[in-house]
Amino acid sequence: MSSRDFILERVRGNQPASRPLPEVPTFDRSLASPFEAYSAALERMGGRVSAAPEPQGLDALVRSLFPDARVFASATPEFAGNRALEPTTEPRDLHDVDVGVVRARCGIAETGSALLSEAETIVNAIAFLSQHLVVLLDPAAIVPNLHHAYRDPLFHRARYAVLMTGPSATADIEGVLIRGAQGIRSFTVIPLAAPVR
């Protein structure tokens, strides 16, 4: 008998009598300002929220946030980097990227998370291998909590989907919080309405 069949047979023989599956509500609560709630949650997790750019001023804003950065890789046409990102880009070739730029699919007010998938990153590694990540977020694209986020059909079709909430972090030595563990050292959200498609 294969291990698969052996395990399934034993599970079937041992599992207790079936118990019911509850409905999960969305625990809605009215938020005065979803973007303010989002910003407060993100700052708790070590992310920062920048001021909105001037019209046509995104490029200048990003460069002013990272004056020393040399390599910019952008996964959104709204920002022109100097390192091309294609679906066929070899992820390890992005090891020298200083700043990655992506547009989030949505934000989650409860946690301060930004939802990204390969549609938003083009190359997933950009969100981890870059030293810093800039996330464009439409203030109108904020859902109140994780229950709403998980109703997004994206989770049924994306190969990879990630909720990113601030920079990489660790507190594994004496509980001392270090922002910038092994992935990105900083996580900056720029509020900017998505271009009309």
Added chain:
Amino acid sequence: MKRVDHAEASSKFIEAKDHAEFHDRRLWDLRTKRDRESEHLPEWEELRALASAIKEHTLSNLAGYLEQFERNAKANGMVVHWARDAAEHNQIVHDILHAHGVDTLVKSKSMLTDECEMRPFLANRGITIVETDLGERIQQLDDEPPSHIVVPAVHKLRSDVAEVFGRTIGTDPANHDVFYLAESQRRHTRPYYLTAQAGMTGANFAVAETGSFVVCTNEGNADLGANIPALHIASIGIEKLIPKIEHLGVFVRMLSRSALGSPITQITSHFRAPRPGTEIHVVLVDNGRSERLGMADFWYSLKCIRCGACMNTCPVYRRSGGLSYGSTYSGPIGVIIDPTFNLRKYSSLPFASTLNGSCTSVCPVKINIHEQIYKWREVIAERHQLPMVKREAMRMAGKVLASPPLYRAAVEAAAAGIEHLPRTLLYNPFNAWGRQREVPGAPRSTFRQWYLQHRARRP
């Protein structure tokens, strides 16, 4: 197999006073942060009830959900393997690595691979394994198992880490600065992501309806390991299944709040299908789980989402350290899981508890941990796995408690004893109850004496 002597191992832990005090404080801090988060969410108790019910539903229909998960994962292009036990798991992982010519594996934290003792198995076959989680890496370099399922090196101070890194990755052993140590590990580890041919993760949840699995981390290491090399292996215990994506809302909202007191982990990743030109292999592991599912009193422990809240709150765990349990799983959850692997080896663990029930009340999936601890004590006594001293003490106590005249005589003698015995007799190495505590003074009379004098003769 040698029986784990938890009390003996704990006494060594307690001897290192600075370490023991820091350990207690750090874990209580995590517990306090967890409290703040849970009190902040009005629906916390409702979420716990939902999480428990979803897990109980899934476990009671597990075979069907495993088949659904496998079907969908395969349809998405993942390869699914099944392992009956640790040995088969390790062999499968090695076969995959061997077939792909892998000599270096970047690995994120997975208790399951520790449970299977995979690292020595692969190392003996010439594969370099780089643990990438900071705490797990410290433990690997120090050749010690993790002492906590969420914070593996929580029993170490910064000076210990400086010593380990100085000895192994070339940092200055005199520099104890935590930023310096963490930054050194970052710089030491990042090049491996670029050269390793494979990445490995565990999984916090596996979703049947989509065939995807979820990994919750903070350091960025799991996603670097999964998104750069062309091969990703995920080891997943069969109890990690949940039916639907929408159920993730319940669990993800509670996992990091319970573990670290943060509303979510920095990174919560959902793997559904491999990137074009790459492979994802999932290894579904039983290793005793299907057997546990058939234990009427103990199958509830399979609901565990490995947050560690029960460990952080447990006074025994905080004061004895994870290594004293002699197993991958320590603290209250370890106490109820470990005996299912080996009753004799872990027979002392269910006695490493005050039965205060704090573990049960912080558990996000409502496992009745302290009740299971008590039931394990019964099982161990029935199967004659009690050590002789404890067995004899219990036998004598049973006799005394069963006989009112004997009990009265014992209580009066004890009261007189505490008052008149010299300190050296109470606080000596042979009296466990005199260690680390002052025995309270005896009242002037026993309750029975008082009752007879004041109440018994009244009509």
